Amino acid sequence: MKLYIMRDQSKGLLGGVKFELTARVGLTNEESELVKKYKTEKEVLLKREIKIPFTGRALSFGLTIGSLTAGQTFKCNDITEILEYEKNIKEACEAFKNYIEVMKSFGGEEVIEY
Numbered sequence: 001m002k003l004y005i006m007r008d009q010s011k012g013l014l015g016g017v018k019f020e021l022t023a024r025v026g027l028t029n030e031e032s033e034l035v036k037k038y039k040t041e042k043e044v045l046l047k048r049e050i051k052i053p054f055t056g057r058a059l060s061f062g063l064t065i066g067s068l069t070a071g072q073t074f075k076c077n078d079i080t081e082i083l084e085y086e087k088n089i090k091e092a093c094e095a096f097k098n099y100i101e102v103m104k105s106f107g108g109e110e111v112i113e114y
């Protein structure tokens with residue numbers, strides 16, 4: 001699994017700068033087959049409400065396995081939002097990696113030594 005992040009910016013209507021963050025996960029053939037086999041596209045990896053400092057507003061944020069593999073774009077007003085989204089996307093990818101490992105383990109045995 002590989003995470004691809006693209007950052008972009010454009011001019012806002014009033015001359016300010018708007019930011020855009022696009023995240024997509026690329027899967028190996030084996031990982032893609034596991035997602036299809038276990039029908040996990042709608043599985044929620046992360047759901048958060050992000051409070052934007054000094055603005056008093058919050059953004060609702062959710063990532064599923066399907067949205068990460070298809071690619072998801074977030075439009076932001078400032079760099080703080082971009083950084084918060086990136087942090088959450090990376091956290092969701094860690095959870096996704098755990099899902100993949102568990103899906104790989106079905107039909108086998110795990111031995112944990114203490």
